[in-house]
Amino acid sequence: MMKLLITGSLGQVGRCLVEQLNGMTDVDFLALDREELDITDEAAVSAVVTSFSPDVIINAAAHTAVDKAEEEIALSYAINLDGPANLANAADKVGAAMLHISTDYVFAGNKDGEYVESDETGPQGVYGESKLAGEIAVAQACERHIILRTAWVFSELGGNFVKSMLRLAQSRESLGIVADQFGGPTYAGDIASALLHIAVAITKENHTGFGIYHYSGMPHVSWYDFANTIFAEAKQQGVLTTAMTVNPIATADYPTPAKRPANSKLNNDKILTQFGIHPSDWQLALKNLKDYAS
Template sequence: MKILVTGANGQVGRCLTDRLQRSELAWEAHGRATLDIADEGSVTSHLERFAPDVVVNAAAYTAVDKAEQEPEIAARGNIEGPAVLAQACGAAGIALLHLSTDYVFDGTATQPYQVSDPVSPAGVYGMTKLEGENRILSACPRAVILRTAWVFSEHCNNFLKTMLRLAADRDELRVVGDQVGCPTYAGHIADALLEIAGQIQAGPAQAAYGLYHYAGDSGLSWCDFARYIIDAGQEVGMLQRAPLITGITTSEFPTLAMRPAYSMLDSSALQSAFGIAPSDWRQGVRQTLAALKTERERAGSLVS
């Protein structure tokens, strides 16, 4: 199987690259510098040259607040790019795996969102991601879209790494406590994408294609997630002390874009179709901390 990855410099893209480097698969991974998914010529030339069986699109515009100020740029990354990829993959008969977001929902639910639940994005980011989904599903029959949420990993900037950094310097952290969601480890998303790619290549039924949710196996607030991260960081020796974690309301931490108050996603449809269990986010936290600790120790040995 030959896999082409876009968005290789993001959290999921880097986790995919980590895994592909340890595999025997033929693969390529590209950031925007070598493959701009909104550039039809660039996309076509890469597909013709490498001839992948599966394209995994991990590229996206993910600056939720900035999207409110630069909707055209967000649309290019989240609508135009996926549309170009979908058209090219559809024409060539290539399977396309794509990542979307919980932000397609307005966050007013009281139980985990099913794929079939009505969508109603509250901001530019969610609206562009939803339109990107629609473009893909209309242009590429062999597409699988995974909506995910609260992604963290050892790579790039994310909530877990921010909490560790702030906890090292502060006596108190004030974290939003009235938003609930399912943390999802980017490494588990990468594993899920590779499992889906393998099953598609093996020839599943047409019904396997379509839209799914993939997220953490349980939910909690940002505040409680921060507490778990800090406790786990202490256990592995990443933190010498634990700051006080104080829950605050969303109104006390205003942002340009509205965050969904409830972002829990039901992943059961994906488990039924592909046998992939939801992300064990606690395990993901431990894996992330282990990777960060190894990185810190390696950096310390180089300095000394």
């Protein structure tokens, strides 16, 4: 029976992991939120990992407030660098593998076409810089690691673009949405499924496919396209009774403290080849918008 330790259990991916694991009988898992385990506390991490002695650690904890990160620099690095480093060091000591979630923000976003795992990084803000530092720390501390970069995460839980659009639609007749940033919306439940699939695979003897992988949704779209799809589905499903007018705007028209990558398109070929994992079907994940609106 595989033993699995999950951190960040109340985040979007963490909740999906717990939900899926509750339906599995061949996994012994311990899922902890930040109140139960502060991953920035090296001693606490070491104690939990040593006591539970997992086969795999999945770190779903992160400081993901991109704009706040520009001011909360110390906190961002504590959660996105020190925490993963603590987990990876503890994993290595007990012989566990480490699965760590990262982000498209490690790239500058100025490439033509899709980003592959070997492309040069170039984060444009504190969030991306701290996440990249976390990637490096995990890779250095634990040889048996998987770093999973993803993008534009959404689910029925927590705060995300889909829920924000549905909430704004209750009080607005029109919205201006950025049309010159492109990426792959990714359903958190699909990320959880991918992580569990990988966890099973890497516990097998002689597994060699460790390293960095990209996993996001297809097809790639702009935020404007994504919003239009959400509202069209909401109207069709009866979540919205009136049509929403969506106006395309430029990034320059919607200034934010943190710079966003113009291109967040991640190539999923490597994870498909190595693990047989297909890109997230974000359009399918929007077929139950009543769950997002509740």
